[in-house]
Amino acid sequence: MAIALAVVLSLQTVAADAILEGERYHPVEATNGMVATSHTLATRLALEVLENGGNAMDAAVTAGFALAVTQPRSGNIGGGGFMLYAPGNGEAVEAIDYREKAPAAATERMFQDDDGNVVPNRSRFTHKAAGVPGTVAGFAMALERHGTLPLKQALAPAIKLAREGFVVPGRFTEGLEQARDRLQRWPASLATFYKDDGSPWQPGERFRQPELADTLQRIADQGIDGFYSGKTAQLIVEEMERHDGLITLDDLKNYQPQIRQPVHGNYRGHDIYSMSPPSSGGTHIVQILNILEGYPLADFGHNSAAGIHYMAEAMKLAYADRAEFLGDTDFVEVPLKGLTSKAYGEALRKTIDPDKARPSSEIRAGNPGAYESPETTHFSIVDRWGNAVSNTYTINFSYGSGITVTGAGFLLNNEMDDFSAKPGEPNAYGLIGGEANRVEPGKRMLSSMSPTIVRRNGRNYLVTGSPGGSRIITTTLQVVLNVIDHNMNIQSAVSVPRIHHQWLPDEIRIEQGVSPDTVRLLEEKGHKVVTGSAMGAIQSILIDSDGTLYGGADPRRSTSSAMGY
Ligand code: DON
Secondary structure (H helix, E strand, O other): OOEEEEOOOOOOOOOOOOOOOOOOOOOEEEOOOEEEEOOHHHHHHHHHHHHOOOOHHHHHHHHHHHHHHHOOOOOOOOOEEEEEEEOOOOOOOEEEEEOOEOOOOOOOOOOEOOOOOEOHHHHOOOHHHOOEOOHHHHHHHHHHHHOOOOHHHHHHHHHHHHHHOEEOOHHHHHHHHHOHHHHHOOHHHHHHHEOOOOOEOOOOOEEOOHHHHHHHHHHHHHOOHHHHOHHHHHHHHHHHHHOOOOOOHHHHHHOOOEEEOOEEEEEOOEEEEEOOOOEOHHHHHHHHHHHHOOOOHHHHOOOOHHHHHHHHHHHHHHHHHHHHHOOOOOOOOOOHHHHOOHHHHHHHHHOOOOOOOOOOOOOOOOOOOOOOOEOOEEEEEEOOOOOEEEEEEEOOEOOOOOOEOOOOOOEOOOHHHHOEOOOOOEOOOOOEOOHHHEOOOOOEOOEOOOOEEEEEOOEEEEEEOOOOHHHHHHHHHHHHHHHHOOOOOHHHHHHOOOEEOOOOOOOEEEOOOOOHHHHHHHHHOOOOEEEOOOOOOOOEEEEOOOOOEEEEOOOOOOOOEEEEO
16 A cells, blocks of 8 residues: 655645545645655655755655665666756746766667567667666756755765665565566676575565665765766776676766756646657657547546547557657657647547547557566655656666676666667567667667646646656556546546557557446447556646645555655
8 A cells, every 4th residue: 555644734724626525545735845756765755855944856866866775676876867847936847858878889780680680688688778877967967956955965865775774665575576587697686686595685674785875975975976987987887898788988977967848738728848858758748638638538537438539549649659750859850849739639639530449550560568567766746835846767677677787786777778679669668669769879768758747827736757668658648637637636646547558559558447348338449458457656746726735646556655744
């Protein structure tokens, strides 16, 4: 169960827009600050920062580094991500892109054999799978621009957790059991994450990471140079040289995060801000919302056959465009204006048949990846001034490449798999990519991560985002729809069953909880419906018009928690 704690509850105030009484799911309620992350320890530490007068960015960077310790399968310093910052005073929303980059020695065909066939595991479980990490530079930049704490202080709780250890929850042990083969191939991963006898740390036991503590301490002492040059950089490069990897000292020294303009759209009077390329997330959330705006979704009802049909048809169209057009805008032109325009949404809407599913398989055959335990992590934070941070970061798969940098105690990402290894070939999430997302030196691989902030009447209203690979876009979309169209409180919006379509494979994937007669009606329209495991872990905050904060942690992750004060 998700832990839902409110340090201070003010039950007297039933805010105007909050639907609370008579509901099955209740958000955490508070007035001064709210944190929702996928790990209770990170939530608590970030909340402490807010309580001590820090702002949302101070809390965000503290949480980000803490998650790198407590949730090594996705919290990271060896990966990258995206952050949206929306000031409480209504000033412009800013996006910070700290996505990994391809090393300078990367080549278009590096994941193909001599005959031009893709060698899938090369982009997933080798040293070549790792992009140049961006997290440390991204957090440092975010803190410098919008925080008040020195980097050292934001790192201090993470260093303490790494050095003194923390008591592991059941989910931690389960994760290490599942990833045993992948991690234990590498002596440094075995030594870092397992006991001397090779077994994982058990729930209730204290897990310490002394090498990671030293690495974090070097960052605290030297700033980003403590990661991108000096001993840590040396350890990364030695790791690469031992195993035919590509990342060099120059790649590390040259890594720079970027400030980007977020994608902006408008949906039923709300301003939607989400991540721009090199993520595809914001573009397609806005595109799908533009298509759906023409349908009375509220009248159809949540997860009705009609509602799911239109969502699935819109999702298919967006994911087909994703495969064709999306890539790193520092390298390729992406027709962003067109993709996110109302007119294009309208044109696409006209192609949707109300009664029949349009088969996508005739456009291009998909080959969904069999890999099914992906992991990324999102957190949302709002402070007493109404400033909001929405952050999603990842090392791609659960535990990334499985490769720990020997001597440095952290896992390397396998984000290079998010490039298209060959045009038309699916990646681990079954996503097809084209020329726009081919591997090029220094380029950022396409992402689906979609940290999102919705404003209403110019004020921050909804702060949200999720892990889930290709499903991130549709997960985030549905929370926006659940709040705006279906009028749900934030905990309901986060908890109710979700659906997903990504064009290829041509199927609607649903979570348990969608009724069998809805499924039958969808099948009658020609949809293939597949019930799968839970999708995403969306950590969200809603700010009511009277300023009350509501936190909704996703129960799909047992360690998720929202806390406010
Ligand atoms: O950037 C992306 O879209 C993927 N690397 C994200 C991976 C992911 O979300 C795995 N999580 N559950």
